[in-house]
Amino acid sequence: MLHERLSSIYENVLRRNPGEIEFHQAVREVLESIGPVLGKHPEYAESKIIERICEPERQIIFRVPWEDDRGEVHINRGFRVEFNSALGPYKGGLRFHPSVYLGIVKFLGFEQIFKNSLTGLPIGGGKGGSDFDPKGRSEREIMRFCQSFMTELYRHIGEYTDVPAGDIGVGGREVGYLFGQYKRITNRYESGVITGKGLSYGGAQVRTEATGYGCAFFVDEMLKARGTSFDGKRVVVSGSGNVAVYTIEKIRQLGGVVVACSDSSGYVVDEKGIDLDLLKQVKQVERQRMNVYAERRGSQAVFVSGRSIWEVPCEVAMPSATQNEITGRDAGLLVGNGCVAVGEGANMPTTPEGIRIFQEAGVAFGPGKAANAGGVATSALEMQQNASRDSWTFEFSENRLQQIMRDIHSRCLNTAAEYGMPGDYVAGANIDGFKRVADAMLSLGLI
Numbered sequence: 001m002l003h004e005r006l007s008s009i010y011e012n013v014l015r016r017n018p019g020e021i022e023f024h025q026a027v028r029e030v031l032e033s034i035g036p037v038l039g040k041h042p043e044y045a046e047s048k049i050i051e052r053i054c055e056p057e058r059q060i061i062f063r064v065p066w067e068d069d070r071g072e073v074h075i076n077r078g079f080r081v082e083f084n085s086a087l088g089p090y091k092g093g094l095r096f097h098p099s100v101y102l103g104i105v106k107f108l109g110f111e112q113i114f115k116n117s118l119t120g121l122p123i124g125g126g127k128g129g130s131d132f133d134p135k136g137r138s139e140r141e142i143m144r145f146c147q148s149f150m151t152e153l154y155r156h157i158g159e160y161t162d163v164p165a166g167d168i169g170v171g172g173r174e175v176g177y178l179f180g181q182y183k184r185i186t187n188r189y190e191s192g193v194i195t196g197k198g199l200s201y202g203g204a205q206v207r208t209e210a211t212g213y214g215c216a217f218f219v220d221e222m223l224k225a226r227g228t229s230f231d232g233k234r235v236v237v238s239g240s241g242n243v244a245v246y247t248i249e250k251i252r253q254l255g256g257v258v259v260a261c262s263d264s265s266g267y268v269v270d271e272k273g274i275d276l277d278l279l280k281q282v283k284q285v286e287r288q289r290m291n292v293y294a295e296r297r298g299s300q301a302v303f304v305s306g307r308s309i310w311e312v313p314c315e316v317a318m319p320s321a322t323q324n325e326i327t328g329r330d331a332g333l334l335v336g337n338g339c340v341a342v343g344e345g346a347n348m349p350t351t352p353e354g355i356r357i358f359q360e361a362g363v364a365f366g367p368g369k370a371a372n373a374g375g376v377a378t379s380a381l382e383m384q385q386n387a388s389r390d391s392w393t394f395e396f397s398e399n400r401l402q403q404i405m406r407d408i409h410s411r412c413l414n415t416a417a418e419y420g421m422p423g424d425y426v427a428g429a430n431i432d433g434f435k436r437v438a439d440a441m442l443s444l445g446l447i
């Protein structure tokens with residue numbers, strides 16, 4: 001239920017952003033949490049902080065022409081939504097996927113404001129991407145696309161302005177091509193303009209692993225808060241990209257057994273535990289589909305297509321693929337099969353109905369804004385190292401990441417308790433993330 005004033009703000013968001021259903025969903029979730037804050041802080045309403053947060057500071061949409069290997073010309077659409085810079089330069093990844101349109105980029109950019117705020121680091125919120133589909137494209141085609149994309153984007157970004165990174169379809173390879181083109185066009189070796197770079201040209205240790213590791217650390221904290229741990233727990237992780245692979249790696253180090261993972265073609269169940277070396281070979285080196293993993297693993301693993309991975313029984317679920325991948329039905333299945341904790345590695349992977357079902361069943365539910373914030377936090381550490389021309393060790397960087405995730409976890413719990421919703425990590429994350437941005441916006445005046 002929305003507080004009366006928030007309900008009218010939400011109606012306005014629906015009217016001003018027609019058809020952008022993912023953006024509506026992300027806004028509604030935050031507005032549903034922050035009602036109690038308005039009672040304590042009438043100054044936020046007086047200065048229309050919420051209305052301002054819901055309106056991006058700047059939205060850039062551009063044409064991305066490129067030529068495939070046969071000489072055919074293609075036109076894609078590029079986006080960068082610079083949502084909020086009260087806390088620092090806009091910060092958030094780029095997504096290359098055919099489903100990308102303004103509503104997806106805006107939901108991701110909106111989430112990023114509160115996530116980045118929760119990290120406690122000086123980063124604002126933004127996101128971008130394109131409806132380009134990298135599937136089946138050659139190395140050269142990917143490079144030409146990235147170069148064309150940056151040929152427009154470079155005007156809008158900079159280490160003090162807006163700092164992109166990766167997301168779905170954009171990993172180390174694409175970040176390299178994007179940075180290379182930025183350097184070429186501007187004639188500046190401005191390392192802090194993008195994060196997720198390779199270690200040989202300004203990247204930071206642990207950034208590749210950070211989102212997955214951070215998410216596992218966050219769930220570990222939730223389990224500890226309930227007097228338990230990953231040790232011996234059966235875990236299901238959806239996806240098999242950057243976030244999923246390093247979530248699986250860290251869960252294994254923490255004593256859990258990941259029995260299933262997936263891609264958009266289906267899922268594999270591997271009862272003895274996913275073979276991480278094989279998974280990395282199939283997905284990161286060969287860029288093959290999930291059935292290839294099952295074929296190579298022999299009788300040990302089963303490949304299933306056309307069904308939901310959430311039917312696989314588990315005690316911990318880590319959705320790490322895409323938005324709205326856990327429906328109400330999936331949440332019901334997970335609860336019925338004894339799931340006790342959910343950590344969102346992906347952004348907004350659980351539908352509102354799914355969240356309600358988890359929370360009513362007493363499942364420890366870690367929302368993406370908190371649970372997957374380790375990626376962007378480590379990007380901020382990459383920017384810090386770039387600015388000081390320094391480079392930290394793996395061990396030091398991982399310790400920083402773990403401490404940041406612990407702090408986010410306790411901030412969510414403490415804030416939820418302070419506002420009378422103990423154990424509600426969604427409310428804790430939304431309120432804490434919101435307050436820091438709102439206070440900065442008040443201090444900066446009407447801008």
Ligand SMILES: NC(=O)C1=CN([C@@H]2O[C@H](COP(=O)(O)OP(=O)(O)OC[C@H]3O[C@@H](n4cnc5c(N)ncnc54)[C@H](O)[C@@H]3O)[C@@H](O)[C@H]2O)C=CC1
Pocket residue numbers: 093166167168169170171211239240241242243244262263264265320321322323345346347372373375376
């Ligand atoms: N890369 C990062 O540092 C961060 C990523 N995220 C979020 O994590 C999620 C995964 O991102 P990455 O691992 O970086 O991307 P990726 O491109 O490396 O991997 C995406 C994975 O999701 C799967 N996938 C995509 N659409 C799917 C669908 N409709 N059904 C089933 N599987 C699907 C792909 O097959 C692939 O395995 C996204 O929601 C992203 O926004 C969140 C925080 C940081």
Ligand SMILES: O=C(O)CCC(=O)C(=O)O
Pocket residue numbers: 091092093094115163164165166167195347372373375376377379
């Ligand atoms: O590392 C970054 O700047 C962005 C990560 C990201 O896109 C996310 O947190 O969803």
